[in-house]
Amino acid sequence: MIIAERKPFAEIKDAVAPYEKVLVVGCGTCVAVCLAGGEKEVGLLASQLKLARGQNGKASQIGEITVERQCDLEFIRPLSETVAAYDAVISTACGAGVQFLAALPEMKPVFPALNTTFIGVNEEAGFYTERCRACHQCYLGLTGGICPRTMCPKGLLNGPCGGNIRGKCEVNPDRACAWCEIYAKLEGEGRLGLIEAILPLHAHGRSTTPGTVIHPAYKRRYGAHE
Amino acid sequence: MSKLKEALAGGKFPIVMEINPPKGVDLKGMLAPLQGLNGQVTAFGIPDNEHAKMKLSALAAARLVQEAGAEPLLLMTCRDRNRLALESDLLGAGALGLENILALSGDFVSLGDHPDAKPVYDADSVQLLQIARGLMAGHDSAGLPLKGSPQFCLGAVLIPEADPMAPQLLKIKKKLEAGVDFFISAPIFDLEKLRQFKKLLGPQEVKFLACVKVPKAEEVEQAAQGQHRKVYSLPPEVVQELAGNDPEEVLLKGAALAGRLLRQIREEKLADGVYVKAKGKVELMAKVLEAAGA
Numbered sequence: 001m002i003i004a005e006r007k008p009f010a011e012i013k014d015a016v017a018p019y020e021k022v023l024v025v026g027c028g029t030c031v032a033v034c035l036a037g038g039e040k041e042v043g044l045l046a047s048q049l050k051l052a053r054g055q056n057g058k059a060s061q062i063g064e065i066t067v068e069r070q071c072d073l074e075f076i077r078p079l080s081e082t083v084a085a086y087d088a089v090i091s092t093a094c095g096a097g098v099q100f101l102a103a104l105p106e107m108k109p110v111f112p113a114l115n116t117t118f119i120g121v122n123e124e125a126g127f128y129t130e131r132c133r134a135c136h137q138c139y140l141g142l143t144g145g146i147c148p149r150t151m152c153p154k155g156l157l158n159g160p161c162g163g164n165i166r167g168k169c170e171v172n173p174d175r176a177c178a179w180c181e182i183y184a185k186l187e188g189e190g191r192l193g194l195i196e197a198i199l200p201l202h203a204h205g206r207s208t209t210p211g212t213v214i215h216p217a218y219k220r221r222y223g224a225h226e
Numbered sequence: 227m228s229k230l231k232e233a234l235a236g237g238k239f240p241i242v243m244e245i246n247p248p249k250g251v252d253l254k255g256m257l258a259p260l261q262g263l264n265g266q267v268t269a270f271g272i273p274d275n276e277h278a279k280m281k282l283s284a285l286a287a288a289r290l291v292q293e294a295g296a297e298p299l300l301l302m303t304c305r306d307r308n309r310l311a312l313e314s315d316l317l318g319a320g321a322l323g324l325e326n327i328l329a330l331s332g333d334f335v336s337l338g339d340h341p342d343a344k345p346v347y348d349a350d351s352v353q354l355l356q357i358a359r360g361l362m363a364g365h366d367s368a369g370l371p372l373k374g375s376p377q378f379c380l381g382a383v384l385i386p387e388a389d390p391m392a393p394q395l396l397k398i399k400k401k402l403e404a405g406v407d408f409f410i411s412a413p414i415f416d417l418e419k420l421r422q423f424k425k426l427l428g429p430q431e432v433k434f435l436a437c438v439k440v441p442k443a444e445e446v447e448q449a450a451q452g453q454h455r456k457v458y459s460l461p462p463e464v465v466q467e468l469a470g471n472d473p474e475e476v477l478l479k480g481a482a483l484a485g486r487l488l489r490q491i492r493e494e495k496l497a498d499g500v501y502v503k504a505k506g507k508v509e510l511m512a513k514v515l516e517a518a519g520a
Contacts, residue, residue, distance in 0.1 A: 156331060159397035162330075162331070162394075163457065170333070173455065182393075196396070196399075
């Protein structure tokens with residue numbers, strides 16, 4: 001899932017300072033799971049804003065609403081009407097949700113409440129780690145299910161750099177060297193042959209932003225014939 | 227053919243001395259060793275923003291060394307350039323007659339003095355060797371033909387004390403397959419570790435320069451406290467000899483030690499040559515060579 005962290009409160013508060021009526025829009029999917037932007041976090045942020053604005057003696061109205069997913073038109077379309085009563089919107093979605101919301105017709109200025117960090121996993125309650133760079137070319141079948149592009153800070157494709165010390169990463173000594181782990185895993189499984197060949201340069205052309213994926217079954221609909 | 231390649235091929239035990247491109251454009255310190263030692267060393271190694279700390283361009287420094295009448299060995303990391311920049315710098319090096327290239331991944335940006343810079347690593351060191359071989363064969367990494375091909379003597383790095391060793395051996399194998407003319411090791415202080423590594427590596431046709439280094443007082447103290455975190459180790463006898471001295475004394479004693487190691491490596495034929503890291507200081511380099519009887 002997509003992992004995000006909430007921005008410092010002062011940054012959010014300052015961004016919407018010029019606006020009297022502000023709607024906080026939550027997202028009920030990834031950012032709710034990582035405790036950054038779901039219904040509970042929307043409530044907390046709205047309360048903080050009300051409190052801060054009250055202290056400043058500023059009359060203000062802070063509204064709250066959480067939709068299932070801000071990255072899906074089906075769920076955000078009705079917000080075009082909801083925002084009519086507000087001057088600005090704070091979105092607690094990831095960057096994708098914020099942009100989709102901001103592009104709606106009749107939308108008011110939208111401000112992000114989160115910094116989107118990575119595609120990751122839920123290791124334990126409140127503990128998330130990165131696993132995927134969404135690089136358009138998955139190597140996991142060759143590398144024992146450990147991503148060399150993500151788990152190695154240098155994204156090296158052909159083995160470890162010279163900087164690992166006793167199997168720990170040069171960049172963060174608390175972390176295992178991804179290539180030492182890949183090697184050990186494949187060695188244990190008798191599959192070292194998979195990493196013997198030199199991998200060619202990564203095709204970055206595929207990941208030129210902004211990316212687009214059209215499902216094969218829909219190519220005709222969107223005029224994207226192969 | 228470069229002097230380095232010729233010396234390696236002829237079994238002449240080349241000595242490559244590392245100099246330090248300045249942070250700035252004052253060249254006196256960088257070029258001082260050239261006047262003092264040019265007759266005694268085969269080539270001068272030129273780091274490429276070493277430890278991810280921004281310095282004068284290694285390519286420009288290599289040209290300056292060449293203009294001063296010495297032979298450079300240009301270190302080239304994958305950290306700061308994408309494949310276009312790597313290839314175009316390699317062509318630039320080729321056009322300037324800079325033949326000796328050492329391909330490295332490069333220390334990560336967060337370890338240096340521009341920690342918020344974008345780390346590139348479009349290629350890794352194996353792929354950089356392949357890119358250079360491709361240019362030598364007349365085409366770029368996109369397969370497009372060149373008008374005139376450069377000639378290089380290509381080097382790569384190996385870590386004699388790598389732990390675990392097996393993933394490192396995989397990388398070495400790939401570097402050999404990509405086409406490497408010589409290896410340079412990480413610094414080595416414990417020659418027994420070098421002997422063991424040579425045995426492990428087995429007979430290789432490719433040449434190998436062992437790196438001897440003048441250690442800083444700081445790392446000696448770290449080793450004395452069991453806090454030394456490097457890809458090489460400082461054996462107890464080295465720590466005992468150097469620890470507790472003032473920093474200048476450590477450098478002088480360290481230079482003498484590096485010289486003794488150099489001599490022993492040459493006498494025992496533990497390597498085909500040496501790469502000396504002496505802080506880029508001509509007086510330390512001279513001390514190393516004096517202690518080595520070079």
